[in-house]
Amino acid sequence: MKYGLQIKPEQCSRLGQEILKYIEENQLSMSEMARRVGITQPGLRECCWHRAMPTEATLRKLANLMGKPPEQLLKWIYEDKIKYGYEAGVAEALLQAIEDAIKVIRILVNDYPPEERPSDYEIIEQALNQTLKVFKPFGLKTKELAKQ
Structure with a gap:
């Protein structure tokens, strides 16, 4: 796994898998992506789990960064x-x-x-x-x- 990610895609929700994919494709660390989204690294990590329910503001920031609606x-x-x-x-x-x-x-x-x-x-x-x-x-x- 690249960029020091400690989380595996198979452990993640679909959103989490897309976040990890974005991190890999853009050669970012999770901390750097979190900074760009405007949330903490633990907050971004939390968005990756199956039971996650990010706020509307966080979803909009993630979507904007990832180029998705x-x-x-x-x-x-x-x-x-x-x-x-x-x-x-x-x-x-x-x-x-x-x-x-x-x-x-x-x-x-x-x-x-x-x-x-x-x-x-x-x-x-x-x-x-x-x-x-x-x-x-x-x-x-x-x-x-x-x-x-």
């Missing part, structure tokens, strides 16, 4: 929460339901005046919450998500 980073976070939080076989249905909910919410918020329009972060969070409410009555058992 913030909603892509948030999508990776929620995909991991579903993948590692729900029993096998349910994850694909949940992911599709969340993607569908995001599309519907985006269509609905287009009529909002710009100053009242929710951020992409809020749209994705709303879609996840609504989707989980729909799936809960079916008796789905959660693992990690139930703890949050």
